[in-house]
Amino acid sequence: MSRPALALLPILIRRDRASLTATLLAPALALAAALILNLGLYVLLGRDPVAVVHAMLLEPFLSWASFSEVLLKTGPLLLIAQGLAIGFRAKVFNIGAEGQFILGAIFASALPIWFPQATGAWIWPAMLLLGAIGGALWASITAFWRVRLNANEILVSLMLSLVAAQLLYYLLLGPWKDPNGFNFPQSVMFQYDAMVPTLIPGTRVNVSLLIAFALSAAAWIFMQKSFMGYKLQVGGLAPRAAGYAGFNQGWAIWLSLLIGGFAAGLAGAAEVAGPLGQLQRSISTGYGYAAIIVAYLGGLHPIGIVVSAFFMAALYIGGDNAMVSANLPIAAVRVFQGSLLLAYLVAITFVRYRLEWRHAGHRNTS
Amino acid sequence: MNAIQFILAGMLAAATPFLLAALGELVVERAGVLNLGVEGLMALGAVIAFIIVYHGGGHLIGFVAAGICSALLSLVFAIIALVFRANQVAAGLAIGILGQGLSALFGKSYESLTVKGLPRLALPWFSELPIIGGLFTQDIVVWFSLAGTLAIWAIFTFTKTGLVIRAVGENPKAAHAIGYPVILVRTAAVAFGGMMAGFAGAYAAVVYTPLWADGMIAGRGWIAIALVVFGTWLTGRIFLGACLFGAVSLMGPAAQATGMDVPSQLLSSLPYLVTIIVLGIISADRRLLKLNGVASLGEPFER
Structure with missing residues (x-):
C-alpha cells in the first residue's frame, strides 16, 4: 500500500481514560463479528447457514434436556477459567490447564479404582x-520451573x-484398563458412592456446578476485596512497582499456578465423578484450552467469566447439535472459538x- | 543397521519440521514479536499441502500453497497484535486454536489417507562413508532447509536487512526515530515466520509422514518455539537444537526396533520431557538469556 492510501486510514489514539461502554460492548461486538465470519465459512463449506445457526445458537436453549447439558458443561469451563483468570491478571500465563485437568481426573479416579468396594x-x-x-501438584512443576529455573511458564505448562495426555493413555491401556472392557481404553465404572450427587432430578447436572459458582464468588472476593488478590494484580500490571512495594514475585507465580491447577x-475430578463415571481417554474435549478463551471473553473478571463460561458451554452443545443436524464437523467449534477470541482482542482495543480519521490538509506530522 | 546409524540417517529429516518452524519464529522474535500460534500455522500448512498433493497437485505447489496460507493466517495475527496492539500471548494462542481448528475442518474427509513422499538424494562419495553415510542421503527439502539455515545466519550476520530486523526488535523507538517503518518490518517478519511454519507443516504432512491424521503436528510447533529459547536466538544453536529433537523423536522407533520393553507412551512423551528439562537448564542461566535475548520481545510498539 502506498503512503497516500495509508494516510486515508484512521489511526488509533489513546483515550484519556478507559471506556466502560467499550468494555461492556466488546464481547457482543466480537460475537457478532465471529458469527459473520463463521457463517461465511459454512457457506463456503456448502452448509445451510440458517440450519447451522439454528442448531448452534438456538437449539441449546429450546429444550430442557439440552439446556441442562449446557449447565453441565458450564461447570468445568467456569471452574478452570476462574482459576486461570487469576493467573492471567498476575501476568502468569498458565496455558496447561488441560494437563492439570487430566491429572485431577487421574488422582480422583485412583480412589474408586483401588478401592472399588468402598462405600x-x-x-x-x-x-x-x-x-x-493432583491438579495443583502438576501445576507446581511449572511453578518450580518458572520460579527456580526461570523457564517460560507458557512452554513448560503446555x-x-x-505429557499428561500420554500418562492418561498409559494408565488406560495398561494398569487401569477395565479387564472386562472389551479392550477399550477406559477404566471400570465407579461405584455409586463415587458419583457426585445430582442437583436437578432427571438431568446430569450435579452438585459440582454449585461448587463452581461458590468458587466464582470466592474468586470475586479474592480478586476484588483481598489484599493478596490486590498484590497479585499489582504484580501483573506494574511488576516494578510491586517489587518496590516488597511484593514477592516468586510467591505470586506459585500462588497463581497453584490456584489454576487446583x-x-x-x-477434572468432577468430570470423572460426574457425567462420565469412569476414567476415559476422552475425558476432556479441550476444556483446558477453551477455558483460556472463556477467561479472556469474560474480561478476566469473575462475574464476566460466569457469563462467558455459560456462553461457551452453549457453543459446545450447539456444536454437537450442528454436527448431527447440519453435518458440520465438530472442528467448527474450535474455529469459532479461535475467531471469537481474535475478534474480542480487536474489540477490546477500543x-x-x-479511532481518529485524518482529514486531508490536516496532516499530522508527529 | 544399528540404532546409531538409524538415528543418524533419519535425524535431519526428523529435525526439518522443527528447524523450519524455529527459523521462522527466530526471525519473528528477533523483530520483537512473540507469535505463539506456530502449532496452528503448521497444522494449517500441513492440511493445505496434504490436500493439494493428494489431488495430484505435486509437492512444489503443495509447499508453496501451504506457505502462502500460513503466511496469510499469520498476517491476521500481525494485524491484531501489531496494528490493534492486542496482547501477543492471547493473540498467538487464538491463532493457534484457529489454525488447528481449520486444519481439522479441512482435513476431516482425508483422515488416514496417504500420499507419496519425496525420493532421497544421495550426495556422491559422502553417502558411501561408513556409519555417518546415512547423513548424506536426504530428500531435497532437507537440503534446502540446510541452505536456508545458512542463509538466515548470513542475513543476520552480514546484511543490513538483518541489522534492521534486530534494531526493530531491540529498540523500536530508536529504530523509528532513525526512520525505519517498525510496524511494517515486524509485519513482514511475522509473515515470513508464518510461511516457514507452513513449510514445516507441509514437510511433516507430505514428506516426513505422508499420512493425514488430525493433530499430526503433535506439539512440534510448541517445541519449535522452545527451540528459539534453547538456541538463545542464535541460528547455529537453533540448528543444533533441532537436530537434537530430530534424534530424540527417533529414539522411540529405535528403542522399539531393538525390542526394549518401554511403554510407547513414555517414548512419545520423550520430546516433551526433553523440552521441559532443557528449557530448565538453559533458562537457569539468566545471564545467557539476558545477553542474547530480544529486549522488546512481546511489547507492542506505539509512537
Missing part, C-alpha cells in the same frame, strides 16, 4: 479433593499437558484507544 458418602468429596490436589484438577 460411604465421603468418597465423592474425597475424590474432588484428591483431584484438586509441554506438561502433552481449580482445573477439581474440574477500551483504551479510539
